[in-house]
Amino acid sequence: MRFLFIVQGEGRGHMTQAMVISDLLHKHGMEVVAVVIGASGRRTPPDYFLDAFSCPVYRVQSPNFVADKEQKAIKMGATVLENLKKLPRFIRSLQQLDHWVQVHRPDCILNFYDMLGGIYAMCYPFRATYLAIGHQYLMFHPDFTFAKPGGLQKVLFKLNTAITCANASKIIALSLWKPQRAMKNENHLVWPPLIRERVRRAEPSTGDFFLVYIVNSGYAEEIYRLAKNRPQITIEAFWDAQQVPARYLTLPNLTFHRIDDERFVEKLRQCKAYLSTAGFESIAEAMFLGKKTLMVPVKGQYEQRCNACDAEQAGAGRTADRFAAEMLEKLLEEEKNCTASATAFSDWQQSLDAAFLAFLTSIPSPIGKRILVD
Template sequence: MKFLFIVQGEGRGHFTQAITLEEMLLKNGHEVVEILVGKSSSRSLPGFFNRSIKAPVKRFISPNFLPTAQNKRVSLSRSIAYNLLHLPDYINSMLYIKQRIQESGADVVINFYELLTGLTYTFLRPRVPYVCIGHQYLFLHKDFEFPKTNPLGLFMLRLFTRLTSIRASKRLALSFSRMSDDEGANVKVVPPLLRREVFSLHPEQGDYIHGYMVNSGYADSIISYNNTHPRIPMHFFWDKPDAAEEMKVTDTLSFHTLNDVDFLKYMNGCKAYASTAGFESICEAMYLGKPVMMVPVHIEQDCNAYDAARVGAGVVDDSFNLDNLLEFSKDYVPNRSFVHWVNSCERALLEELEDKIDQHTFFAIPALSNYF
């Protein structure tokens, strides 16, 4: 079969999932003909993606979430205003997506949570069926447990998730734990999609804290913590544009730009891991038996953090107060059932993708009551 990927360009999780799925498909005799990646003025393709991916990559302008002035949490009002101003660009992108789907010769499109994919299939109706992959589709599952948070925010999150997958043949929800499928929501629950490099690692117990922050505004709080705890070594990765490959702040604190090899090297040898609650890196930490601190930057990550804490991954905080992480790590016990669950990923995903995908299995938008 020939596959075309469409990847949301926010963060690192969708990129690593796309790399892993491409390797898996190629190994099993399939072909990835093209990869379309959403871009904006604040996004750049990480170097590890360009080095690892095999299929030709093309870019298109896509919606973007803007942070607050402090560059920490997402600002909903700023994001809405920004994206409304760029509607003409997004319409052109949808036309481009349809054109690439038709001209690529793909049998199936794989959507990694890109909004414009769902809108393209809603308004322009490409004939090639598509499958959605992402942990976010678990938010549509009838048995998913949500944190106690803003009901409007949850409504918007579930609405956005549905919009990314309108008329999809399947929604494959990556999950921290096993759950039954939700046929009513067209959700199939599958294991996390981790990079093959993770499976070859032999975890070590170092003395430093490893971390990742999607918004560089949290750097101040990390520097502040280092000033009061100068004996605790820390290595944090960030997405700051034009930053040096490694910025050594003090003898015990360094900031690094995203690099797949270095990121996993530091994850493998760390004492504990602190992040802004992205699903992918939490899974990598859990697989390697590392305790985690999660500092969510938007409501999606609030849900990630709540779900990860529920299965024993770590603690949730609203700032990088690393004392809480170190305290949690004293009694941390790795979740071995999670490792077995992840190890079954390739078989589970291939069964879903090689199964007959119905070109005419299209799903309408449900009643508003279903979003709550």
């Protein structure tokens, strides 16, 4: 069976999920014929992602968030307006995407939470069998807890999520916790997080430093203040900034690293605790390695508030509105609970292989469905 991936490029987690699924497909004799990543001016796909695929990797303009001047908060109003202004560009992106589908002729198109991918599935419903995967689809589960207050941000989150899985024959939700009840729709599945093999092989230890990952560079100022006010602690931080050296020592106890997959996993394996904006995938990796996490959701991004709420209930750590020393102290008090959570999480992880095999056998056949222009 031939797969084409459409990957949202805004977050590292979706890229990681695509890499893991690619490995699983190859393991079972399936083929990934092309990868299309939704690009924006805010993010550049990392080399480790581009190097993970032997097939062509295409970049296409896709709807994305607009951040404030401090590069911290997401501005929802500006995001909607900016994406509306780029509508002609996105129409061209749909045409590009359709061209690549025509060239590679996949049996299945697997969308990793990219809005353009969902719109494509609505515009071209018979090109292939459509599938969708992402932790956001857990919102369809009856036991999912939405962050409060919700308001318009909750409505937009639900709308965006619905668009990304439009016309999907199977929708796979990734969860930090093992659900006790099934989804209401039999075509909705729940899997444990997709942990990379590199993380699975890592042997955790407890070092004397805190590890930080900030998706928006504006949070670097908070991390700097934290390190300056607490010179007795050591912080190793990873960020997306391209205008500074790959290793940037700002204080004797604070070092910023440009994103490097291998180095990040090594630091995560060794750290005392993990501090991050509330990205799902890295929280899952921290839980797998038994590391406590302090989660500071990106302001204005409702999805991250839901992530933090969900992760806190799963025993991953604590949620805060800023990176502060007092929250670190409270986090360190939870070591016993976090260890117990890591054991339960590891047991939940073991079910992935069986779930994936069942998924492969249940994919609807594309024969008789696909309509291509020769």
